[in-house]
Amino acid sequence: MKKIGFLSFGHWSGQQGSVTRSAEDVLLQSIELAEAAEELGADGAWFRVHHFARQLSSPFPLLAAIGARTKRIEIGTGVIDMRYENPFYMAEDAGAADLISGGRLQLGISRGSPEQVIDGWRHFGYAPKEGETDQDMARDHALKFLELMEGKGFAKPNPRPMFPNPPGLLRLEPFSEGLRQRIWWGAASDATAVWAGTLGMHLQSSTLKLDESGEPLHVQQAKQLRKYREAFAAAGHSHAPRTSVSRSIFPLMDDRDRMYFGDGRPEQDQIGQIDNFRAVFGRSYVGEPDRLVEMLKQDEAIAEADTLLLTVPNTLGVEYNAHLLESVLKHVAPALGWR
Numbered sequence: 001m002k003k004i005g006f007l008s009f010g011h012w013s014g015q016q017g018s019v020t021r022s023a024e025d026v027l028l029q030s031i032e033l034a035e036a037a038e039e040l041g042a043d044g045a046w047f048r049v050h051h052f053a054r055q056l057s058s059p060f061p062l063l064a065a066i067g068a069r070t071k072r073i074e075i076g077t078g079v080i081d082m083r084y085e086n087p088f089y090m091a092e093d094a095g096a097a098d099l100i101s102g103g104r105l106q107l108g109i110s111r112g113s114p115e116q117v118i119d120g121w122r123h124f125g126y127a128p129k130e131g132e133t134d135q136d137m138a139r140d141h142a143l144k145f146l147e148l149m150e151g152k153g154f155a156k157p158n159p160r161p162m163f164p165n166p167p168g169l170l171r172l173e174p175f176s177e178g179l180r181q182r183i184w185w186g187a188a189s190d191a192t193a194v195w196a197g198t199l200g201m202h203l204q205s206s207t208l209k210l211d212e213s214g215e216p217l218h219v220q221q222a223k224q225l226r227k228y229r230e231a232f233a234a235a236g237h238s239h240a241p242r243t244s245v246s247r248s249i250f251p252l253m254d255d256r257d258r259m260y261f262g263d264g265r266p267e268q269d270q271i272g273q274i275d276n277f278r279a280v281f282g283r284s285y286v287g288e289p290d291r292l293v294e295m296l297k298q299d300e301a302i303a304e305a306d307t308l309l310l311t312v313p314n315t316l317g318v319e320y321n322a323h324l325l326e327s328v329l330k331h332v333a334p335a336l337g338w339r
Contacts (some may be wrong), residue, residue: 002302002338005044006037006325007078007246007309010056016178019317023054027062030319034066036322038073042331044106046076046309051084051124052116060093067101076106078204078246078309079186082138083121087145091172094149098176105179109145110186111138114275142185146199148172149180154297181239188274193224197231202242205301207282207311208274217269217282221245221301244307247299248284251292251327260316261286289331296336308338 012018012026020026034045049059056062059077066075076098080090081200098105112134117123121134128137151170186195186204190212196203205221212218225243232241250261261284270281285295302308310328311323333339 003043003074003210003244004303004329004333004338005042005046005074005076005307005309006033006312006321007046007048008033008056008312008314009048009050009316012054013315015315018308018315020315026056026314027065029314030056030062031065031069032318033312033314033321034073034075035069036318037325038070040322040326042073042325044074044076044307044309045070046074046078046106046108049077049080050115051081051120061098062103064097064100065320067097067104070101070104071081073104075101075104075203076184078206078244079108079110079184080116081112081121082109082141082145083126083134083144084124085109085141087141087148089171090145091148092174094179095241096171096175098179098182099174101174103178105176106182106184106202107179108184108186108206109142111142111192113133123317138289143199146180146201149183151175151177151180184242184244186277187224189309190224190227193228194231197241198235198240200232200235200237202244203228204244204246204309205298205305206246207248208272208279210274211280213280217280218299218301220280225301225304242307243305243310245301245305245309246309247282247302248311248330249292249324249332250275250284250324251285251289251297251332253289253323253327253331256320257327260313289327289335292332293335295330 008028012020012022014021020029037045047056051057063075087303094107106310128134151171153171155170157170184202187193187196189210192202199315205224209220252258252262268282269283271281272281283293
């Protein structure tokens with residue numbers, strides 16, 4: 001059995017064929033797709049976060065809205081760039097969104113990826129300390145956020161407050177019990193995966209990874225997930241670790257699917273650069289359901305992970321993306337033992 005959710009990058013575009021033409025469109029359609037996914041029996045609705053781009057950016061209003069409109073499905077981010085975040089304000093927003101959803105938030109965070117503008121986090125008022133990098137700053141923000149998620153009091157109360165205070169030092173409110181055990185780290189390397197396991201975060205591994213061995217993406221990811229779990233176990237955390245991988249999987253069920261995706265997409269990983277490091281980008285899986293089943297059986301990382309996030313072409317609209325999810329859930333997942 002495997003949890004299966006969708007991961008939306010939240011694009012909007014005025015190009016021909018897009019039914020997601022504005023920020024309003026993508027926000028409202030994201031809520032509708034989460035509702036549709038829940039009705040279909042999917043396990044999660046996850047969203048990317050990018051700044052200065054025609055994509056989803058501020059996640060918490062969207063997460064709270066989905067939490068209010070659904071009952072069962074997990075609601076997640078994959079991932080929030082911590083270079084841009086005030087951990088204190090983020091702790092309040094996350095607590096509120098989690099309480100609205102009834103404790104279904106799965107909050108993915110990371111040190112960030114290449115962005116649309118140069119040093120965009122500076123426009124948000126943040127800068128690395130002397131001798132540190134922006135990645136160091138992101139990890140510092142993440143560590144402070146994790147500390148706040150413990151719910152311990154740290155602020156000295158006013159002796160003459162406007163409203164009565166509980167005894168002792170005060171914490172941020174609203175506080176959602178258990179959210180600290182539902183924080184994920186998006187790791188592009190083995191070392192950061194081990195770091196996440198040591199800190200008791202769950203692990204997200206996307207459709208790309210730093211190329212650390214020259215092996216196919218799925219092989220490197222499977223090893224990364226195993227190293228993460230070893231570090232998690234060695235740290236002695238009381239909660240169970242979770243791991244996810246993201247994949248582009250497109251069953252060809254009808255002529256519309258063939259028109260969109262039956263174009264001979266490469267069936268091999270691709271090599272590129274991220275922050276001047278060699279990276280391996282995962283292939284797309286495209287084919288008739290029986291062929292997809294045989295291809296996916298060979299993916300070691302999917303087999304290793306407990307959660308699979310299906311990247312969706314959100315600009316094609318809610319109805320089509322619900323069709324894609326249904327195709328995987330009904331015609332692919334059962335044959336692989338995921339359902």
